[in-house]
Amino acid sequence: MAKIKTPPVIELHNLKKRFGIGDAEHFALDGMDLTIKKGEFIAIMGPSGCGKTTLLNILGLLDHSTDGEYKLDGQEVSTLGPRRQARIRSQQIGFIFQSFNLISRLSVIENVALPLTYKGVSHTKRLELASDMLRTFHLGEREYYMPYQLSGGQTQRVAIARALVNEPSIILADEPTGNLDSRSSHIIMEELSDLHKRGNTIIMVTHNPRLTSYASRVITMLDGRVDTDTMVLPQLTTTPAKRPLGTTTKKKAKRKKPAKAKKVTS
Amino acid sequence: MRFLLLNHVQNAYQSLRSNRLRSYLTMLGVTIGVASITTILALSAGASKVVSDQVDALGGNIAVIRPGASTTDPLSGLTQPKTQRDFAASTLTETDLTAVSRIAHVTQAAPLMILGGSVRADSTAPDNTPIVASTPELATISNLKVESGQFLDTRVSPDTVVIGTQLSIDVFGTEQSIGKTLTVRGKSFTVIGVLKRMNDPINYNQVDFDSALIMSLESGKLLNQGIAQIQQINIRSDSITNLDQIIIDINKQLIANHAGEHDFSVLSGEQISRPTNQLFYAIAGVTAAVAAISLLVGGIGIMNIMLVSVAERTREIGIRKALGATNSDIASQFIIESLAIGIGGGIGGYIIGYLLAFGISTFLTFDPVINWQIAVVALGVSTITGTFFGLYPAFRAARKDPIDSLREYN
Structure with a gap:
């Protein structure tokens, strides 16, 4: 597959993250090794407290590892200054949160335009880009709503629009559907898998095993380490490159579920 | 950064407007301080102008x-x-x-x-x-x-x-x-x-x-x-x-x-026109002390409100950082907000100060002077107050850990 040849975007070697000191010392990440290639859609599963969110925070440069290597695009992250890291967050990484994290006193379009601010885009241009982005998520007519006027699914779509407006190469999603009903979850997941097909790298933390069907690779974590790492056959995501989200997901779901079931039982 | 300045100003405007009463009350402290400074300066300039005008009228010799x-x-x-x-x-x-x-x-x-x-x-x-x-x-x-x-x-x-x-x-x-x-x-x-x-x-x-x-x-x-x-x-x-x-x-x-x-x-020349009335000096001195104290209190008020504002918007800070804001972006956002309070209070104080000076001058034999120096002092003092007392809250906002901030309740 093309993906296998592409260079790794993210490389982790023996990554450790310690919380607390002395008796309270606890490693949320305990020697994590992981290589993520461009264009992968990774679902990270695992019990509570296994370090999924910590991993995501470190990948997103919001947190720093205690020990080990983290190379982003071949560059060791710990050597970068805070300003440079903020630049990377602004230009290469898009965050999607479980609790959406829209700023409540800003309108939908202003929320979506917010990341562009820190990229130095002018006001008019920002609103233009944000408006375009919202339209691709079918929220064009909601631009001047306030976040509290939207349903959960719409709010998360706004959040995804915001994560994408800077055209980041990596999207980090921390339980993006955790606060949504299954119908909205489905819509959100299809949006994500659509992004994946457009070539974005997506790393998603989830508790819901059914959602892993959208991913190209499923990683389960346990006690701060990778427990299992399963590649989902990737042909499904590449063959119907038109715009057939519905069909793809169904096929994917069929093939994936047994594979996953095996993993869990083993 | 150039675009951001305008953005921060809009941001400050929005956030001050959303807490209108709070913002006005905070401004009031600066307003009182600047108003008394303006009044003192306008009146004392008026008093010494009376004498210097006389000296000039006589040819200055x-x-x-x-x-x-x-x-x-x-x-x-x-x-x-x-x-x-x-x-x-x-x-x-x-x-x-x-x-x-x-x-x-x-x-x-x-x-x-x-x-x-x-x-x-x-x-x-x-x-x-x-x-x-x-x-x-x-x-x-x-x-x-x-x-x-x-x-x-x-x-x-x-x-x-x-x-x-x-x-x-x-x-x-x-x-x-x-x-x-x-x-x-x-x-x-x-x-x-x-x-x-x-x-x-x-x-x-x-x-x-x-x-x-x-x-x-x-x-x-x-x-x-x-x-x-x-x-x-x-x-x-x-x-x-x-x-x-x-x-x-x-x-x-x-x-x-x-x-x-x-x-x-x-x-x-100038030496003659320096107001020699000791009582006038005493009053001006006391009023200046009151002005300084009310500016200090006003400044502490700004700091207080800014700390509250930072605490209230912890989550917003986290979100902004996750979206790519640098520490200095966050800091300048809050500095500009406190600066806006300071300047707002300063402009209000300047106007009220002159109203007061003209009111008082109806009981006096001279008029207050309007000149650019007084405007600069009033604006300068309020700018300095706004910036100085906004520094610490802004610094605190900038230093917030994004993860902790995101965990915070809204």
Whole structure:
């Protein structure tokens, strides 16, 4: 597959993250090794407290590892200054949160335009880009709503629009559907898998095993380490490159579920 | 960064507007401080402008000799008000006057001997009526115009006086008092002239000529056991360019007269116009202290509100950081907000300060001055307050950990 040849975007070697000191010392990440290639859609599963969110925070440069290597695009992250890291967050990484994290006193379009601010885009241009982005998520007519006027699914779509407006190469999603009903979850997941097909790298933390069907690779974590790492056959995501989200997901779901079931039982 | 500045301003505007009452109350502290500063500056500039205008009107070639070495320490003026002039014997003598008037380029020299005492005629003049003993030169040096009658000259009898319009009304009940007789310290004098109303009680002679009585120096000496108690000598030079040389000559001459003692001061131009009223200094000082305290309190108010604002928006800070805001982006967002409070309060204070100054000036004889210096001070002070007290909250906001911030409840 093309993906296998592409260079790794993210490389982790023996990554450790310690919380607390002395008796309270606890490693949320305990020697994590992981290589993520461009264009992968990774679902990270695992019990509570296994370090999924910590991993995501470190990948997103919001947190720093205690020990080990983290190379982003071949560059060791710990050597970068805070300003440079903020630049990377602004230009290469898009965050999607479980609790959406829209700023409540800003309108939908202003929320979506917010990341562009820190990229130095002018006001008019920002609103233009944000408006375009919202339209691709079918929220064009909601631009001047306030976040509290939207349903959960719409709010998360706004959040995804915001994560994408800077055209980041990596999207980090921390339980993006955790606060949504299954119908909205489905819509959100299809949006994500659509992004994946457009070539974005997506790393998603989830508790819901059914959602892993959208991913190209499923990683389960346990006690701060990778427990299992399963590649989902990737042909499904590449063959119907038109715009057939519905069909793809169904096929994917069929093939994936047994594979996953095996993993869990083993 | 250039785009961000505008963005931060919009942001600050939005967030201040969303907590309107809170923002206004916070601004109020700065407003009060700046208002009092503006009032003080406007009024004191007005007061000194009155005197400097007089000096300028006279051609600017006036110098003034006063007893006592000039102090540059403003505190001594506050702690020992009026000691030298009112209670100590003046160090200036008639010999000095003659010596000074002989110096080259000095065209005129007029002594100012101010006496206390009652002035009576049909009715008694107010207690504080200044009785000035001087020479005829005073009229030209101090630009005194006579409404009716004549000013003192060398030929008139020593028993004649010139009085101010207000004094004439006070003791005779009319402005037409030529030829009438009044009693000063039990001695009778005939009025030979009434001065034109001047309406400036603040002047470099420190005498309100509208309610003053002017007699010849000889008569003044007679009322004072034959001793001339000269509080001030006014000097006029033939041109401004010679004034500096004259001042040097006067200093030399008087030091020689006083046996090497520098117990007098020669003032010219700006120095004369510096408000010499000690009470005015005291009031200005106290008000300045109040202004400083209210600015401090206002600043602490800003800091307080900004800390609350930072705490309230912890989650927003986390989100912004996750979306790529640098620490300095966050810091400047909050600094600009506190700056907006400061400047808003400053502009309000400037306006209120002038309203206050014009209100007060209706009870005073001079008007407040509007100039750019006061505007700069008002704006500068509020800017500094806003920035200084916003620094710490902004710094705290910038240092917030994004993960902890995101975990925070909204």
